[in-house]
Amino acid sequence: LVVFSMSLAGCTAPAQQTDSLRDFVSVQGTTFVLNGEPYRFAGANMWYGAYLGAPGELGDRERLLRELDLLQSYGINNLRVLAASESSELMRAVRPAIVENAEGDLNESLLQGLDFLLAEMAKRDMKAVLYLNNFWQWSGGMSQYVAWFTGEPVFDPDVTGRWNPFMQNSARFYRLPEAQALYRQVIESVLTRVNSVNGVAYNRDATIMSWQLANEPRPGSDAEGRPNYPHFEAWVHDTAGFIKALAPHQLVSTGNEGAMGTLGDAALFERSHASDNIDYLTFHMWIKNWSWFDVTRAEQTYEAAWEKARAYMQTHMAIADRLNKPIVLEEFGVERDAGVFARGSSTEYRDRFYGQVYDFIEHNAEADGPFAGSNFWAWGGFGKTERADFMWQPGDDFFGDPPQEPQGLNSVFSDDTSTLELIKAHAQRLQ
Numbered sequence: 001l002v003v004f005s006m007s008l009a010g011c012t013a014p015a016q017q018t019d020s021l022r023d024f025v026s027v028q029g030t031t032f033v034l035n036g037e038p039y040r041f042a043g044a045n046m047w048y049g050a051y052l053g054a055p056g057e058l059g060d061r062e063r064l065l066r067e068l069d070l071l072q073s074y075g076i077n078n079l080r081v082l083a084a085s086e087s088s089e090l091m092r093a094v095r096p097a098i099v100e101n102a103e104g105d106l107n108e109s110l111l112q113g114l115d116f117l118l119a120e121m122a123k124r125d126m127k128a129v130l131y132l133n134n135f136w137q138w139s140g141g142m143s144q145y146v147a148w149f150t151g152e153p154v155f156d157p158d159v160t161g162r163w164n165p166f167m168q169n170s171a172r173f174y175r176l177p178e179a180q181a182l183y184r185q186v187i188e189s190v191l192t193r194v195n196s197v198n199g200v201a202y203n204r205d206a207t208i209m210s211w212q213l214a215n216e217p218r219p220g221s222d223a224e225g226r227p228n229y230p231h232f233e234a235w236v237h238d239t240a241g242f243i244k245a246l247a248p249h250q251l252v253s254t255g256n257e258g259a260m261g262t263l264g265d266a267a268l269f270e271r272s273h274a275s276d277n278i279d280y281l282t283f284h285m286w287i288k289n290w291s292w293f294d295v296t297r298a299e300q301t302y303e304a305a306w307e308k309a310r311a312y313m314q315t316h317m318a319i320a321d322r323l324n325k326p327i328v329l330e331e332f333g334v335e336r337d338a339g340v341f342a343r344g345s346s347t348e349y350r351d352r353f354y355g356q357v358y359d360f361i362e363h364n365a366e367a368d369g370p371f372a373g374s375n376f377w378a379w380g381g382f383g384k385t386e387r388a389d390f391m392w393q394p395g396d397d398f399f400g401d402p403p404q405e406p407q408g409l410n411s412v413f414s415d416d417t418s419t420l421e422l423i424k425a426h427a428q429r430l431q
């Protein structure tokens, strides 16, 4: 298939793309297919990939190239990356942002960063999962859209400490027509962008496996979110349909956490992911965030935490089988021992957890189950900080931990060899 599409920017050289359709990841029942073969992957989260790829002072292309080579050497060949952030007064939102204002002006440097990242991933036969919004505050996200189109000040959970009202406020996004119009404008701009490095149109680039509606979109807070659910379900179906029309060769997923991301109700997760516009299921698993595991009481809490994790994975395997769709655990992680952030500190419980998750995935794969891959949260590579509070400030290195969390909380660094060897062995067994 030779696909040509003229660039809309004044008919410059046509965006050329010679990928055959086989180069795109597709879905057959509960299996991903790539180049005619089943595709299962050991991946990573690298939210900051476009930021690192940006030209000039903002990015660090030398670091990015070293990190992509290191990831490839460990068999990590699928990266989940932030593809839209919004300029915001939110205290812990990353700066600068891709969407600069309510008019939808886009930061060309950051988009050139995404261009560079995708072009370099293509050279390494890596696949990208790109999310186009965020339910949380660390990239502006849905709550910034709400502020833009209600005229209300941002509702900042890092100032108020009140998460339920923040989640309910973010969920207003689904029902604000002007917010949805800008969101779709951004989606169309990104999906039809022609990569400034290799001339490939994003929606014809086989490097991009999947477009994701958002990072961890939820209907609202567990306590008060149920009335929002119908709007959430309609938003999933309609937005995914909009994306599929723009990118018929690529997959669409939600970025949802699973039952814990649908008010704790697995039936709502199943219903909202039954849409034909959703090609595969995603789920996330946070044994610390969900208070299953306490790193300061690791020995006392780990076994029970693992049992809950195993049950959570089994629940979602059953849903994937019923919906006949592949499923990816696209976020899981745990802190370093004793909750220490510093590079070089021990990761005994992290390695134990990763090893047990990978073992579960491999057993499911051996039984031809729907568990098609995973992305650990998160790759921190060569990131370093001197900050006493470990909190990110503009101009600092990027870590796998976004700006709202201590830099080092969940990051797997370039010298976390025990963890990286675990991932490499898993990747090899998957192949």
Ligand SMILES: O=C1NC[C@H](CO)[C@@H](O)[C@@H]1O
Residues within 6 Å of the ligand: 136, 215, 216, 286, 289, 331, 377, 401, 402, 405, 410
């Ligand atoms: O998407 C996410 N899920 C959990 C991460 C770690 O707490 C968090 O940093 C991110 O917002």
